[in-house]
Amino acid sequence: MFEKSIKLFQEAEKYIPGGVNSPVRAFKSVGGNPVFMVRGNGSKMYDADGNEYVDFIGSWGPHLLGHNHPVITSAISEKLKFATSFGAPTEDEINMAKLINGLVPSVEMVRMVNSGTEACMAAVRVARGFTGREKIIKFEGCYHGHADFFLIKAGSGALTLGVPNSPGVTVSNANDTLVARYNDIKSVESLVFANKGQVAAIIVEPVVGNMGCVIPKPGFLEDLRELCTKEGIILIFDEVMTGFRLSKGGAQELFRIKPDLSTFGKIIGGGLPVGAFGGRADIMRKLAPLGPVYQAGTLSGNPLAMAAGSAMLNYIIDNPGLYSELEAKTKKIQDEFEKVNKSFGKDYTINRIGSMISLFFTSEPVSDFESAVTSDTNLFGKYFHEMLKRGIYLPPAQFESWFISTAISDMDIEKTVKAHEESLKAIL
Ligand code: KE4
Numbered sequence: 001m002f003e004k005s006i007k008l009f010q011e012a013e014k015y016i017p018g019g020v021n022s023p024v025r026a027f028k029s030v031g032g033n034p035v036f037m038v039r040g041n042g043s044k045m046y047d048a049d050g051n052e053y054v055d056f057i058g059s060w061g062p063h064l065l066g067h068n069h070p071v072i073t074s075a076i077s078e079k080l081k082f083a084t085s086f087g088a089p090t091e092d093e094i095n096m097a098k099l100i101n102g103l104v105p106s107v108e109m110v111r112m113v114n115s116g117t118e119a120c121m122a123a124v125r126v127a128r129g130f131t132g133r134e135k136i137i138k139f140e141g142c143y144h145g146h147a148d149f150f151l152i153k154a155g156s157g158a159l160t161l162g163v164p165n166s167p168g169v170t171v172s173n174a175n176d177t178l179v180a181r182y183n184d185i186k187s188v189e190s191l192v193f194a195n196k197g198q199v200a201a202i203i204v205e206p207v208v209g210n211m212g213c214v215i216p217k218p219g220f221l222e223d224l225r226e227l228c229t230k231e232g233i234i235l236i237f238d239e240v241m242t243g244f245r246l247s248k249g250g251a252q253e254l255f256r257i258k259p260d261l262s263t264f265g266k267i268i269g270g271g272l273p274v275g276a277f278g279g280r281a282d283i284m285r286k287l288a289p290l291g292p293v294y295q296a297g298t299l300s301g302n303p304l305a306m307a308a309g310s311a312m313l314n315y316i317i318d319n320p321g322l323y324s325e326l327e328a329k330t331k332k333i334q335d336e337f338e339k340v341n342k343s344f345g346k347d348y349t350i351n352r353i354g355s356m357i358s359l360f361f362t363s364e365p366v367s368d369f370e371s372a373v374t375s376d377t378n379l380f381g382k383y384f385h386e387m388l389k390r391g392i393y394l395p396p397a398q399f400e401s402w403f404i405s406t407a408i409s410d411m412d413i414e415k416t417v418k419a420h421e422e423s424l425k426a427i428l
Helices: 003-015 071-082 091-103 116-131 156-160 171-175 185-194 222-233 248-252 305-319 322-343 375-390 410-427
Strands: 037-041 046-048 053-055 109-113 133-137 177-180 198-202 234-238 262-263 275-279 350-352 357-358
Touching: 046 177, 053 410, 071 305, 091 109, 091 275, 091 305, 109 116, 116 133, 116 198, 116 262, 116 275, 133 185, 177 262, 185 198, 198 222, 222 234, 234 248, 248 262, 262 410, 275 322, 322 350, 322 357, 322 410, 375 410
Parallel strands: 133 177, 133 198, 198 234, 234 262
Antiparallel strands: 037 046, 046 053, 109 275, 262 275, 350 357
């Protein structure tokens, strides 16, 4: 079933650390050999051994419309006739900036980069430059990319692989990163008041994907907004995952909160490497070449990536109904899974919002890092492989959100629910 992937992984490990270019892909937390993909189409991915999978990762979020959507691929191939990258300004970048501003009104000005990490790193830098303050507050279990000052009690692969505080991050970096508890405004207030006038920014995943899907409790985001306004702290919504996924205006539209800065990635690249950060013009004007805060990137805003990203955003504008379609599909999965779980006498926690969903192997409500880690990760590992054998490709880690694309069909859902039942039977 996986002979070719096993061979490829052995080859990969000779030249690439851990055989992968991003740790979460290595199946470390679920065990076994990662599967090497060769083709994607719609809701499916196909591996080197010819196995077909219903894809619930969507490249960790970008594929809102599924793989190889013709709107995206035709935009890329059209642009390819003229350009890949100039390293000079293009009209494509103006169009992309206007699209983002039109969909997310809090983003008065925006700068394109090449990854979510860059976007989050730069947003923190410009917040520090604007306020003249040095400390930041993040939340335990949240992940904002691999910039040094974020790898403090980080989520996603850092949490999965047990390195939430990575070696190589200096003490001074770590000292400027304060860590609060998600959904606990008191934990934030105590840090703010203990560091009065020193906190430049609070960065938060408005809906967390990197502990698995964790939803803000009513009032939490509002309290964060109020605290930041009162204390002159920049509120950064890390919408790399939630942006254009939870609604056409992201989580900030859904929860009606106006952050000072927002970061984006994944969906805005339509599968190509794109990140972006933006927000209040008075803050963004601090950026070089206008202001003193330096940030740069060779391939930032390159025409090919802009073509893919703007095709995606234009599709979202032309098809606003896709969000209720995604909501219905994902709710159906949740409802069917819960029925199956019940038939096994299990009340596993399933968190869902829009097309983000996570099945936690714990019966505790999961609302923060502490409750997320009560999940039985060994059981998740066994479950993952049972689902994989049945042609369902989940994120290979308990602490990741699953992503539903518009390409997921009723038949895919039926197949997934059946596989879920058979997998539970096999592991329980
Ligand atoms: P990238 O640098 O990986 O493009 O984005 C970093 C990032 C920032 N903020 C949030 C909320 C994110 O989820 C991410 C990246 N997400 C992970 C998946 N949990 C990417 C997958 C990977 O690391 O390979």
